[in-house]
Amino acid sequence: MLAEDLQADNLYTIASNTPPTAQLLAEIQEHPACYPKLKAWASYVQATGETTPVPAPPVAGAQALEVEEEVKPVVEAKASRARLFGAKKPSPGYAPLPAKNRRNLFLALGGVVGVAALIGGVVFLQSHRSTPEPAQAAPSKKVEAPAVSGLTASGDGFVCEANGNKVECFGQNHLGQLGAGMASKEHKGEIKLEGPVKQLVAGADFACASTGKGVTCWGDNRWRMVGDTDTQILPPTPLGFFVGKPVDSLAAGELHACVVSEKKLYCWGSGFSGQLADGQEGPKASGVKEIPLPEGQTPKSVVSSRFGSCVETTKAKLYCWGSNEGARIAEGESQYLGLTDMDNPTPVTSEATPETQNPAPEDQASEG
Secondary structure, three states: OOOOOOOHHHHHHHHHHOOOOHHHHHHHHHOOOOOHHHHHHHHHHHHHOOOOOOOOOOOOOOHHHHHHHHHOHHHHHHHHHHHHOOOOOOOOOOOOOOHHHHHHHHHHHHHHHHHHHHHHHHHHHHHHHHOOOOOOOOOOOOOOOOOOEEEEEEOOOEEEEEEOOEEEEEEOOOOOOOOOOOOOOOOEEEEEOOOOOOEEEEOOOEEEEEOOEOOEEEEEOOOOOOOOOOOOEEEEEEOHHHOOOEOOEEEEOOOEEEEEEOOEEEEEEOOOOOOOOOOOOOOOOEEEEEOOOOOOOOEEEEEEOOOEEEEEEOOOOEEEEEEOHHHOOOOOOOOEEEEEEOOOOOOOOOOOOOHHHOOOHHHHHHHO
8 A cells, every 4th residue: 555645756666666566556546646647657557458668757846737738738828828928927836847848838739729720620611511602693694575475365256365476366267367367167276476476456357466576467358457458368467568667556446457666656457437547437448557646746555446546645645536426535526536635635527427328347347
């Protein structure tokens, strides 16, 4: 049994000159004077049975520092840093480490700093992996507007719908309304244009579409609503007057149609009820005709009803014309009105035509 008053030097001598029995090794490890290196040696020999040189005890007055050097190098590093920067004076009884031990301490500190840096780097990289930065937006570039889809137009017993550059029509086809160019018992037809359809309208038995340039019409042509020809039923036909021209607005009445193009207003088809803004009973059938506006007015958009139309100008003026039956345009007895300012609708006097000379659409159709 080792005496409790033994010093570190005594333990070193005993360990160096006595066979390392299990009991001796256990007593050395439990002795109060056992220094860390000797305790580590005894534990190693006890566990492996391999005898190695006994480590020497620390120099006098440096045992506490040895503990810090071996077990808590970070604590010693903080104390050393504080001393270097004058933050705190060494406590009484402090003895500087020998050169060899200082070298070991700095090596240990370097290792700790290196490990800390490595751990910090791993944490940094891991955090950036788990929360990646948002991808940089690609440089913006001009994108063409998508094709207008879902446009619909309905006539007398048929309906058409446009999607992309394709128009599909359903319903009656006795006058080629479905785009076949002939009467048939088919109830579905398809028309393809050269570009996305942007405007689609329908009259009684004809329809027209535009891609924003030019106008293509099909169906009933008895009053030249589809083409300036005597052929009564036409397949999809580009109107020659508008080929290559921009089309800002497109409208269709029962037997006529109108367009705003290049800052001008045009209409064609039947003018029998004043649809061509003549202010009187006009021609039964007409090719494209310009409708002049008052000076200083530029057409913006046009809409059509059964036997008439209205145009809005860029100055927000509204002008209407056509059949005035039931004073639908202006008060008065005039049956037909030419271009009329709707802000101050003044009746336009024109020679009335007996109703027998102004047949209903059915009668007009029978005359074709």
